Amino acid sequence: MDDGAHTLPVVGLTLGDPAGIGPEIVARTLLDPGLRDTVRCVAIGDAAALRRGARACGFDLTVRPIAARDVAPDPDPAVVDILDTATVTDADIDAAMPWGRVGAPAGAAALAAIERAVRAAESGLVDAIATAPINKESIWAAGSTQPGHTELLGELTGATHPDTMFVVGGLKIFFTTRHASLRKALDLLTPQRVDAAITAAHDALRVFGDDEAPVLAVAAVNPHGGEGGAFGDEEIEILAPAVARARTRGLDVVGPVPADAVFHQGLRGRWAGVLSHFHDQGHIAAKTFDFDGTISVTVGLPILRTSVDHGTAFDIAGTGTAEYASMREAVRAAARFAPSVPKLRNRWAV
Amino acid sequence: MDDGAHTLPVVGLTLGDPAGIGPEIVARTLLDPGLRDTVRCVAIGDAAALRRGARACGFDLTVRPIAARDVAPDPDPAVVDILDTATVTDADIDAAMPWGRVGAPAGAAALAAIERAVRAAESGLVDAIATAPINKESIWAAGSTQPGHTELLGELTGATHPDTMFVVGGLKIFFTTRHASLRKALDLLTPQRVDAAITAAHDALRVFGDDEAPVLAVAAVNPHGGEGGAFGDEEIEILAPAVARARTRGLDVVGPVPADAVFHQGLRGRWAGVLSHFHDQGHIAAKTFDFDGTISVTVGLPILRTSVDHGTAFDIAGTGTAEYASMREAVRAAARFAPSVPKLRNRWAV
Numbered sequence: 001m002d003d004g005a006h007t008l009p010v011v012g013l014t015l016g017d018p019a020g021i022g023p024e025i026v027a028r029t030l031l032d033p034g035l036r037d038t039v040r041c042v043a044i045g046d047a048a049a050l051r052r053g054a055r056a057c058g059f060d061l062t063v064r065p066i067a068a069r070d071v072a073p074d075p076d077p078a079v080v081d082i083l084d085t086a087t088v089t090d091a092d093i094d095a096a097m098p099w100g101r102v103g104a105p106a107g108a109a110a111l112a113a114i115e116r117a118v119r120a121a122e123s124g125l126v127d128a129i130a131t132a133p134i135n136k137e138s139i140w141a142a143g144s145t146q147p148g149h150t151e152l153l154g155e156l157t158g159a160t161h162p163d164t165m166f167v168v169g170g171l172k173i174f175f176t177t178r179h180a181s182l183r184k185a186l187d188l189l190t191p192q193r194v195d196a197a198i199t200a201a202h203d204a205l206r207v208f209g210d211d212e213a214p215v216l217a218v219a220a221v222n223p224h225g226g227e228g229g230a231f232g233d234e235e236i237e238i239l240a241p242a243v244a245r246a247r248t249r250g251l252d253v254v255g256p257v258p259a260d261a262v263f264h265q266g267l268r269g270r271w272a273g274v275l276s277h278f279h280d281q282g283h284i285a286a287k288t289f290d291f292d293g294t295i296s297v298t299v300g301l302p303i304l305r306t307s308v309d310h311g312t313a314f315d316i317a318g319t320g321t322a323e324y325a326s327m328r329e330a331v332r333a334a335a336r337f338a339p340s341v342p343k344l345r346n347r348w349a350v
Numbered sequence: 351m352d353d354g355a356h357t358l359p360v361v362g363l364t365l366g367d368p369a370g371i372g373p374e375i376v377a378r379t380l381l382d383p384g385l386r387d388t389v390r391c392v393a394i395g396d397a398a399a400l401r402r403g404a405r406a407c408g409f410d411l412t413v414r415p416i417a418a419r420d421v422a423p424d425p426d427p428a429v430v431d432i433l434d435t436a437t438v439t440d441a442d443i444d445a446a447m448p449w450g451r452v453g454a455p456a457g458a459a460a461l462a463a464i465e466r467a468v469r470a471a472e473s474g475l476v477d478a479i480a481t482a483p484i485n486k487e488s489i490w491a492a493g494s495t496q497p498g499h500t501e502l503l504g505e506l507t508g509a510t511h512p513d514t515m516f517v518v519g520g521l522k523i524f525f526t527t528r529h530a531s532l533r534k535a536l537d538l539l540t541p542q543r544v545d546a547a548i549t550a551a552h553d554a555l556r557v558f559g560d561d562e563a564p565v566l567a568v569a570a571v572n573p574h575g576g577e578g579g580a581f582g583d584e585e586i587e588i589l590a591p592a593v594a595r596a597r598t599r600g601l602d603v604v605g606p607v608p609a610d611a612v613f614h615q616g617l618r619g620r621w622a623g624v625l626s627h628f629h630d631q632g633h634i635a636a637k638t639f640d641f642d643g644t645i646s647v648t649v650g651l652p653i654l655r656t657s658v659d660h661g662t663a664f665d666i667a668g669t670g671t672a673e674y675a676s677m678r679e680a681v682r683a684a685a686r687f688a689p690s691v692p693k694l695r696n697r698w699a700v
Contacts, residue, residue: 181572181582186533222531223629231629232531260633264641279573279581281634283610288635291614 008040009127009338010069011331012083012120014113015045015053016132018097019106020312021322023053026132028324029331030080031059039335040071042126043082045113048090049097050082057320069125083120085112099318102135107142110134114149118156121303127341128304128334132327133312147179150298153305158350161300165204166309167333168286168294171266172208172273174201174216175282185278189221189234194242197275202251204299205273207343214272217262218243218255221277225258263289292325295333302348304341306330358390359477359688360419361681362433362470364463365395365403366482368447369456370662371672373403376482378674379681380430381409389685390421392476393432395463398440399447400432407670419475433470435462449668452485457492460484464499468506471653477691478654478684482677483662500648503655508700512650515554516659517683518636518643521616522558522623524551524566525632535628539571539584544592547625552601554649555623557693564622567612568593568605571627575608613639642675645683652698654691656680 013029016022027050030041043050047063054061062076065084075081087109088096097106117129131149139146146152154162166173176197177185198218205214218239222232229236239256246253257265259276263285266274276282286294287309298305308326316322363379366372377400380391393400397413404411412426415434425431437459438446447456467479481499489496496502504512516523526547527535548568555564568589572582579586589606596603607615609626613635616624626632636644637659648655658676666672 179573179581181576182532182584183536183582186536221630223529223633226531231529232533234532259630260637261641263634263638267638280571280609281630283573284613284631284634285638287610288613288617289638291611 008038008071009335010040010042010071011334012042012044012117012126012129013327013331014117014129014131015043015049016113017106017110017135017138017312018046018049018052018088018093019099019101019103019138020133020135020314020317022132022312023049024057024317024320024322025308025324025327026050027054027057027059027061027080029327031061031077032328033077035328035331036077039331041331042066043080044117044120044129045082045085046088046093046109047082047084047086048088048093049109050080051090052093056318083116083125085109085116087112100314102137102141104138104141107135107138107140107144111139111142111144111152114152115156118153118303121305127338128306130306130327130330130334131308133308133310135312135314149307153298153301157301157303159301159348161200163200163299165208165297165299166282166286166294167297168290169267170269171263171271172205173263173282173286174204174273174275175279176275176277178279182278186221189238189277191238191242194238195245198242198246198251198253200299201273201275202246202253203347207299207347208297208337208340209272211272213252216251216253216273216275217257217266217271218253218275219259219262219277219281220256221259225256292323293329295326295330297333297337300348302345302350304334304337304344306334306337358388358421359685360390360392360421361684362392362394362467362476362479363677363681364467364479364481365393365399366463367456367460367485367488367662368396368399368438368443369449369451369453369488370483370485370664370667372482372662373399374407374667374670374672375658375674375677376400377404377407377409377411379677381411381427382678383427385678385681389681391681392416393430394467394470394479395432395435396438396443396459397432397434397436398438398443399459400430401440402443406668433466433475435459435466437462450664452487452491454488454491457485457488457490457494461489461492461494461502464502465506468503468653471655477688478656480656480677480680480684481658483658483660485662485664499657503648503651507651507653509651509698511550512648513550515558515647515649516632516636517645517647518640519617520619521613521621522555523613523632523636524554524623524625525629526625526627528629532628536571536584539588539627541588541592544588545595548592548596548601548603550649551623551625552596552603553697557649557697558647558687558690559622561622563602566601566603566623566625567607567616567621568603568625569609569612569627569631570606571609575606642673643679645676645680647683647687650698652695652700654684654687654694656684656687
């Protein structure tokens with residue numbers, strides 16, 4: 001009997017910071033029977049960390065180090081595969097990487113897992129990676145100077161403009177600015193930046209979408225889309241001209257659309273994507289609509305990477321209580337977008 | 351057999367601008383059998399306008415003018431009651447108030463309906479009013495100088511600080527600022543204004559809630575709640591001190607909470623209310639979560655008023671195609687909050 005396992009996409013799940021909830025949510029995801037028909041999962045990181053995370057959840061599982069793509073049919077459900085970075089032993093892990101604590105060994109382990117994951121994706125050992133959360137201070141203690149995953153992945157792949165796309169329901173959400181204060185973000189809303197954001201977003205819709213002619217809606221920033229200038233002029237001065245320029249470049253872009261309608265319309269299928277302009281504009285929409293079902297995909301990389309959108313939760317790490325829905329959805333999204341890998345490799349090869 | 355009809359709350363539905371979709375959505379709501387067990391509806395406005403709206407929807411109904419509270423049991427489902435303002439006749443309405451057109455007669459009719467509704471609520475003829483949309487230019491043409499319903503209701507009741515509360519799911523959402531550009535709204539975020547908004551919101555939670563000790567969460571304005579000042583200082587400088595001051599005043603207020611989590615948490619029941627600071631902050635959350643189910647309640651009035659949160663839709667007025675879900679939900683909310691009428695009358699009596 002052919003169960004089709006050899007055709008399943010393979011997704012690598014990095015453990016993230018071993019002192020955080022990453023190993024627990026990866027263990028729970030690896031054991032989720034609901035994923036078995038659509039994806040083959042492999043952990044990436046320290047086998048000792050995965051074993052410790054599984055124990056915290058009360059799981060009795062066997063961790064099997066692998067070195068090559070393995071999609072043999074009918075895997076034993078109690079055995080989980082890992083690309084073992086082996087930075088720590090079972091005997092040392094509690095002392096070296098205590099639960100819920102910032103530290104260089106945990107940071108180094110997180111970095112090693114990410115690098116291994118990137119190489120595995122580049123070589124085709126996995127089709128995509130889904131990343132568990134890391135701790136900034138720990139990776140800094142371990143010598144990295146990057147502020148987060150996205151920049152780390154840029155450094156490791158040589159990609160120059162990695163960016164974040166949210167996927168929620170059937171909608172893709174993009175951002176003109178993200179990690180800036182709201183005041184600063186308003187200042188950053190320049191014609192050049194909006195042009196670039198529209199182009200990148202539309203590009204990503206073509207790479208990740210099924211639709212050859214996707215429509216991108218550009219959100220407004222002011223109430224009622226500025227109401228003809230009565231409530232702000234960014235729509236008139238910046239956004240409408242940028243939409244017009246994009247259309248002359250042949251992109252199917254509409255807007256600016258009042259932001260309290262545009263996400264609803266997109267979720268109902270009217271738009272393939274929405275360009276939001278501030279962190280919370282897109283985040284409020286996605287996370288209020290479906291908190292655990294919102295996943296992020298890094299666009300602009302030559303590899304496919306999805307991610308949870310929560311932190312290491314040091315306060316509950318090691319207790320076995322962490323919710324793994326976001327990791328499960330990140331894996332599902334990685335599997336769903338796996339057919340896009342040739343397109344994104346072609347588009348964003350460095 | 352007592353069907354309990356005499357104990358049902360009575361809600362008055364203003365027709366709004368007769369040239370807009372108001373009469374159609376009111377007609378559809380009056381005929382909705384799903385409302386019959388929980389509320390007794392009465393239209394308020396021109397009987398000629400309601401008849402024309404019903405005809406546009408293809409309904410054959412009898413409009414019965416009434417002059418007093420009537421909650422006789424077992425009403426005829428094909429007869430709808432109206433407090434008839436009689437500003438126009440069936441013979442004249444198409445010429446005086448053509449569908450989809452701005453005009454003084456339509457504006458005057460909308461104003462007459464609102465005034466009649468306020469008086470009916472004050473006298474107890476109805477327990478609450480649910481308002482259909484009006485057109486600003488038409489009411490201005492008819493001599494009003496008010497920018498919208500809320501201010502009109504303030505003028506008619508003498509209330510000095512009417513304000514908007516959104517209700518979506520079980521959550522109540524408030525606003526520190528609303529109809530201002532995002533830049534201007536940031537400037538308006540002063541300690542005084544936030545203090546007043548917190549007080550008003552908490553007050554409204556007590557008036558409209560079942561909970562004697564409601565918790566209000568104050569949203570942050572910057573990404574990750576400012577992340578300790580890295581992404582903006584409004585949380586540190588303005589919001590956290592305002593929350594602390596509110597707590598010393600004995601109000602159960604928490605925050606600032608990152609805005610991409612606070613609405614989700616509220617919808618899950620963690621908070622009775624959320625204070626948002628900008629129009630779109632609260633609007634994106636509510637309308638992306640449940641576009642048609644988001645209704646607005648005016649707080650600070652001595653009468654109970656709920657409202658649709660859409661416009662007159664002049665482009666489709668008279669076609670019988672308007673969606674009435676928002677009006678139906680406004681009526682449901684009016685019925686649900688009717689037990690709060692003694693509390694709000696007491697609290698906001700002028």
